[in-house]
Amino acid sequence: MSDKTWPMTRVQLRGGEPRRIAVLDRSFRETSPGGFTGTALLPAVGTGWELVLTTGLGGQTVCFDVPTRAEVAAADKGPGLILAERDGGAVRLALVGPDGVPSRMTSVRLIFSAPQANWRRSAVVRTDADGRVTSLFRLPDTRPVIVTAVADGGRAFLPLALED
Missing domain, CATH: 2.60.40.10 (Immunoglobulins)
Structure with missing residues (x-):
């Protein structure tokens, strides 16, 4: 998107242009006060995944790097x-x-x-x-x-x- 796009119509991603986009279910579980855990099946192994949590355009958005397990052989x-x-x-x-x-x-x-x-x-x-x-x-x-x-x-x- 152009830098002239109004802020309420886009979400700035830290990792650049997305290669794949998927919507995850809302199965985050609170494991401690303010701490949440969720599990997702990623479409490919490796690093470079980013989780974007948003309340919608014009709302609150936060981006996180997604840690992946090092056991790539098992994931293959x-x-x-x-x-x-x-x-x-x-x-x-x-x-x-x-x-x-x-x-x-x-x-x-x-x-x-x-x-x-x-x-x-x-x-x-x-x-x-x-x-x-x-x-x-x-x-x-x-x-x-x-x-x-x-x-x-x-x-x-x-x-x-x-x-x-």
Whole structure:
């Protein structure tokens, strides 16, 4: 944008012109007074990511460098998958790694959202030796329901859209 653009119509980014833009969900959790934590799946490995938090054009905006894990080799394998299986009126979930091997983790935070119903819930659950979540979930009838997972150690999983 030109330097003559009015300040209320643009946001100045520290890193220059964006190469990729993504909107993240609002799943920041307060971990201490005034301290927040969030997890996101970045579209590529490496450094140079910048987080822009804004209340909208003309509002407040702040930019932060995004720290990334040094374990690039693990990130190169890609994200895991969330698998769903109907169990009567409920849904049973399982987590597998990018190679299809069950994810044997001690705990994982699942976030469920039904955008058209303005519904959102989360649960911290455990997986068993087969990667299955040990809880069943009854979800609203509104579709789609989006399921995201954040595992211990920041392991990433592709979101799952339940549409039927």
